[in-house]
Amino acid sequence: MTADDIPPHRPGEPRPGEPDLREPDLPRTAKARPKALRTGWTTGTCASAAARAAALYLATGEAQPWVEVALPSGRRVTFAVEESAELRQGRTESVVVKDAGDDPDVTHGSRLTATVSWRGAPGLALHGGVGVGVVTRPGLGLEVGGPAINPVPRSMINQAVGEVIDVDARGVDVTISVPDGELRARKTTNAKLGILGGISILGTTGIVRPFSTASWRASVEQAVSVAAAQHVPAVVLCTGGRTEKGAMELLPQLPGVSFVEVGDFTGAALRRAVEGGVPHVVFVGMAGKLTKLASGILMTHYTRSKVDPGVLADITRTAGGPAAVTEQVAHANTARHAFELWDSAGLLEAAGTELCRRVAEVLARFTEHAMTAEAAMVDFTGRTVIASAGSSAVRGGLLP
Structure with missing residues (x-):
């Protein structure tokens, strides 16, 4: 075969060893809709709002119907508190329901629950409760064996609680849980990634955009x-x-x-x-x-x-x-x-x-x-x- 026998390479076609180019269609749930789509809130933002509500209840003895938290951008937003309770003296709990807007999101409607209690040492200790996944494999940027709460949500929770309680003077334990998180996680790739027992607390901007x-x-x-x-x-x-x-x-x-x-x-x-x-x-x-x-x-x-x-x-x-x-x-x-x-x-x-x-x-x-x-x-x-x-x-x- 001579060079003249080799068909010319067409632009865009793969040469030997190059990958085929693919542009899969959108999932059915993401097709165009007749009206504008709403933004929503990440699980991290909702967890920080629940943590602030529980911290306020712990510090003041009064349940809060609304709380305000800061997004990573510095913008402050207000959330309704679904419910609050004093579980025992020195231990409170609050719930914020997640609104994911119009993004297809398995955590939409989940009850982000924060339990806050006094601890014997200064500082804020963050824990994962029921329905929050546990990291079992490397490669996620999180400690293996720890809760699947990403760095930005951790920072937001720390700020939300720290604005209410001087944790350097009197420390608190904060536990984030999602009652049906393990069930919801079955619709995610968490198990494949080695996050077991629940959902991840995610978010980088605090806002869910479609x-x-x-x-x-x-x-x-x-x-x-x-x-x-x-x-x-x-x-x-x-x-x-x-x-x-x-x-x-x-x-x-x-x-x-x-x-x-x-x-x-x-x-x-x-x-x-x-x-x-x-x-x-x-x-x-x-x-x-x-x-x-x-x-x-x-x-x-x-x-x-x-x-x-x-x-x-x-x-x-x-x-x-x-x-x-x-x-x-x-x-x-x-x-x-x-x-x-x-x-x-x-x-x-x-x-x-x-x-x-x-x-x-x-x-x-x-x-x-x-x-x-x-x-x-x-x-x-x-x-x-x-x-x-x-x-x-x-x-x-x-x-x-």
Whole structure:
């Protein structure tokens, strides 16, 4: 066979070894609706409101019908307290019912319950009660054996209680529980991730936005169109609020309109960017979303795509990882677990760079190379860049 016998490569088609590009449809529950969708509150925000109500009851002896708590942004919001009780002297309990808005959420309507009691030592000790999952595997950024209460909700609970009680002077125990949490958790991926016995107390902004809906996709497309209309040199696609803030610090030379919180809708954002003539795209994200993109998945909703440990293992191998580490990564519980394994093996930068290189190639190929592309992997604060790569890096890419 001569070179003339080889069919020409068509833009967008995979070359040998490249992943197929896929953009799964939205789940049925996330199709377009005839009216605007409501935002709601995370389990973390509701838990902090319940904790504040119980703390106020403990400190004042009076049940509170309403409480006000601070979101991570500093904005303060008010919640109705469903019920409060004094269980015994020095021990109170309050309930706040979660409203998830119009996001498909198995925790909508759950009763976030906080029990607060005096303790013998200063400080606030946070515990997981009935219906809050226990972490049994690494890779979640939480202590194995501890409750599945994520860092931002922990901070919100500490602040909510600390505004009421000086815990440095007189300590308290705070226990968060969800009476039917174990039943609700059966409809989540918690058990697969090693979170057993209940739901997770989650949230990074305190607000549930309908990321998984057609309306959110429309808002992403609109944001990209606005950026394109202002002739920005690049759009920066970020997976969420933390990565967006980090990306703005990373790329201060770009105007604010360039940064788009894309959620799961990378493919939709890229199409709109090409239509608008934007010449360059930067994707900034954490290991999980980047792994899905490197696998060729452009709509990353959790119900339509999973992190492929095989891709992570291949990246480890390509980055020079020894066979033992590659085997560990192949059986990693989560992308975060793989991240931690890379870090422990001294492979984090090399593996992260390879991951970003693959993501940039997928982004460019999806747009049939109408755009140049770069990708950056940030840590789990969203603020520190671990690695970056891109098709335009040799031609003076935007990333440092």
